[in-house]
Structure formats: C-alpha cells, structure tokens
Amino acid sequence: MSSRFEIRLAGSGGQGLVLAGVILAEAAGIYDGKFVCQTQSYGPEARGGASKAEVVISDAEIDYPKAIRPDVILALNQKSLDAYLGDLKAEGVLLVDADLVQEVPETGALSIPFTRLAREAGRELVANIVALGALAAITGAVSPEALKAAVLARVPAGSRELNERALEAGLAAGAKIMAAPRTTPSETGMGDQD
Amino acid sequence: MSSRFEIRLAGSGGQGLVLAGVILAEAAGIYDGKFVCQTQSYGPEARGGASKAEVVISDAEIDYPKAIRPDVILALNQKSLDAYLGDLKAEGVLLVDADLVQEVPETGALSIPFTRLAREAGRELVANIVALGALAAITGAVSPEALKAAVLARVPAGSRELNERALEAGLAAGAKIMAAPRTTPSETGMGDQD
Numbered sequence: 001m002s003s004r005f006e007i008r009l010a011g012s013g014g015q016g017l018v019l020a021g022v023i024l025a026e027a028a029g030i031y032d033g034k035f036v037c038q039t040q041s042y043g044p045e046a047r048g049g050a051s052k053a054e055v056v057i058s059d060a061e062i063d064y065p066k067a068i069r070p071d072v073i074l075a076l077n078q079k080s081l082d083a084y085l086g087d088l089k090a091e092g093v094l095l096v097d098a099d100l101v102q103e104v105p106e107t108g109a110l111s112i113p114f115t116r117l118a119r120e121a122g123r124e125l126v127a128n129i130v131a132l133g134a135l136a137a138i139t140g141a142v143s144p145e146a147l148k149a150a151v152l153a154r155v156p157a158g159s160r161e162l163n164e165r166a167l168e169a170g171l172a173a174g175a176k177i178m179a180a181p182r183t184t185p186s187e188t189g190m191g192d193q194d
Numbered sequence: 195m196s197s198r199f200e201i202r203l204a205g206s207g208g209q210g211l212v213l214a215g216v217i218l219a220e221a222a223g224i225y226d227g228k229f230v231c232q233t234q235s236y237g238p239e240a241r242g243g244a245s246k247a248e249v250v251i252s253d254a255e256i257d258y259p260k261a262i263r264p265d266v267i268l269a270l271n272q273k274s275l276d277a278y279l280g281d282l283k284a285e286g287v288l289l290v291d292a293d294l295v296q297e298v299p300e301t302g303a304l305s306i307p308f309t310r311l312a313r314e315a316g317r318e319l320v321a322n323i324v325a326l327g328a329l330a331a332i333t334g335a336v337s338p339e340a341l342k343a344a345v346l347a348r349v350p351a352g353s354r355e356l357n358e359r360a361l362e363a364g365l366a367a368g369a370k371i372m373a374a375p376r377t378t379p380s381e382t383g384m385g386d387q388d
Binding site for chain 2 (some may be wrong): 022
C-alpha cells in the first residue's frame with residue numbers, strides 16, 4: 001500500500017464504529033508501529049444517529065489527519081454508503097454489509113454479511129470486529145496479529161472469546177472473497193492489490 | 195468560550211484518555227449539538243505507553259481537526275505535562291492530577307486529585323471520568339447534562355453507578371476550585387472565565 005492510507009468506517013450509531021476506529025488505529029499505531037491519526041467528527045447530523053470514524057495510516061508523520069479521498073470505505077448501512085461513496089478513491093475498496101446495504105453502485109463492492117457472521121459468532125454487537133477482520137485481510141492495512149492484540153486490549157475481559165471468534169470470522173471472510181476467481185476484478189477496485 | 199475551543203487530554207496508556215476523548219466529543223457533538231472533531235494520534239512514541247486524545251469543539255464547521263494551541267490541557271502524569279505545556283494557549287487552563295504530577299510550572303495549574311477521588315468513588319479506573327467532570331465544571335466546554343448522557347451511553351451497564359459517582363465527584367471538585375478565593379486568578383489562566 002502507498003505511504004498514506006485512508007480508511008473511513010460509517011454506519012449508524014450503535015454499530016460500534018467509533019470503537020472499531022480506535023481499535024484499528026491502536027493496531028496500526030501501537031502494535032504495527034505506524035504513524036496513525038484517528039478521527040471522529042460530529043455535526044448537526046450527529047443527532048440523526050449517523051456514525052463515522054476515520055483512520056489514516058502512514059509510514060511517515062501525518063500532516064492532515066482526516067481522510068480526504070479514502071482508500072477504503074466500510075459502509076454498514078445504505079445511508080452511509082450513499083453519503084460517502086463519492087469520496088472514495090478511483091481504485092478504492094468499497095466494503096459493505098451484504099444484508100444491510102441493498103443498493104451497490106455499478107462499480108461494484110465487496111459485500112460480506114458482517115452482521116450475520118457476528119450473529120453466528122454469538123452476538124450482532126461484534127459486527128464491527130468481523131468487519132475489521134475482513135478489512136485487514138483484504139487491504140493489509142494492519143497485520144492480523146496487531147489487530148488481534150488491539151481487539152483484546154480494548155474489549156471487556158468477559159467478551160474476549162466472542163470477539164476472537166468474530167475477528168477470525170472476519171479474517172476468513174476477507175481471505176475468501178480475495179481468493180475467489182473474479183472475471184472483472186477492476187470493477188471491485190481491487191485489481192492492483194492482487 | 196470562543197467559537198473554536200481546543201482540549202488535549204494526556205497521560206499514560208491505561209488511564210482511559212482515549213475513551214475520555216470519545217465521551218467528551220459525544221457529549222459536545224451528540225448531546226450539546228456542537229461541531230466536534232476528536233482525534234487520537236500515534237507515532238513511534240506510542241509503544242512507550244504515552245496516550246493522548248484531542249477534542250475540538252466549535253459552533254461552526256471545523257476546518258483543522260487537531261488542537262494547535264489548546265485552550266485546555268489535562269495532564270494525568272508529569273511526562274505529558276512536560277511534553278505539552280509549551281503548546282498551551284497563553285490564557286489556557288492547565289488541569290493536573292494533584293498526586294501524579296509533582297512539578298507544576300511557575301504559571302500555575304489547577305491541581306485536583308482525580309485518581310484519589312476515583313479511588314474514593316470506587317475504582318482508580320474512573321479517574322478519567324472524574325477529570326471530565328472537573329473539566330466541564332471549570333471550562334463550560336460541555337454541559338453537565340450532556341456529559342452525563344455521554345458517559346452513561348459509553349460505559350458498561352454494570353459500571354454505571356460507579357461512573358455516575360465519579361462524574362459527580364469531578365463536577366463538585368471543579369466547581370469547588372472555581373469558587374475558591376484566589377489572590378492571583380490570572381496565574382491560573384482562568385481570569386477571563388470568572
């Protein structure tokens with residue numbers, strides 16, 4: 001990946017995206033040793049229940065801490081996809097929840113049932129951790145080891161096993177979607193990552 | 195307070211400053227309806243256990259999301275005070291843990307035993323919440339009602355009473371230190387807030 005790598009996580013309040021942003025940042029910054037800025041922004045729309053977190057990862061000091069043209073957008077609902085799709089870099093990765101996002105753009109998306117996988121792992125609440133696992137497997141933005149360390153350091157001690165299952169499910173789902181034969185890889189924006 | 199208000203929270207890892215930053219931002223952004231940017235930054239020093247979170251609050255959209263000349267610095271250990279004191283605005287508020295910061299600058303500081311008050315409330319772990327209460331009472335950056343709502347929305351359900359006690363202790367300590375007669379109020383940088 002290029003030196004500056006921008007990630008935007010978006011969905012509704014209660015989907016745990018702020019925590020996901022903090023975990024992703026700590027994985028990259030504390031455990032992978034990168035420069036990282038992690039940002040939440042709130043405006044008048046915050047009362048509407050929208051939630052957004054951003055992580056910028058770099059090998060060098062970061063001048064501007066917010067995502068300008070995200071390399072990755074994770075959208076856990078339709079509204080956030082519609083709001084942010086226009087910001088995505090031309091070759092960027094669009095990751096969506098397969099069940100919660102119905103309308104995917106013509107340019108395609110990597111669609112994974114994060115929430116369903118979380119339910120199967122034990123609780124829908126950990127869909128954010130499933131999504132982080134998939135994001136790591138697909139983009140390489142953080143190492144699986146760093147992500148696991150950051151997850152375990154942040155989640156309550158009583159829910160460690162649940163979160164480990166969620167992370168494994170996400171890593172596996174991400175690896176699987178990347179291994180699948182695709183006739184039009186460029187449509188997913190992942191052509192340069194093969 | 196002026197339209198753009200910058201807060202930096204600093205200490206060591208494990209003192210809960212990232213969570214404190216998230217709570218403060220959600221209090222101002224979701225419950226008080228302000229524009230807010232909340233940032234964590236990690237660099238090579240992150241492995242050393244330093245922790246820093248920033249919150250910028252404004253009545254208008256925020257252009258640059260990081261604190262440039264903080265209006266408030268909260269320092270929960272000596273190292274973070276030494277590292278960041280030079281950035282504090284001339285009339286800024288310096289808040290320090292009375293037991294964990296031994297050397298206060300000549301210009302003075304508002305010194306409150308956050309960690310001791312947290313212990314008395316039930317657990318040292320909630321020193322971050324005590325500090326947020328004091329910061330709110332002293333600066334008015336967020337309303338006590340918004341802060342309480344944000345705290346209760348973020349902390350585990352099982353620790354709500356503990357966190358409420360910590361918040362009340364912090365609000366009371368902040369109110370008390372502001373009410374105390376001071377012969378040299380300008381030394382604390384709070385002269386313009388009376």
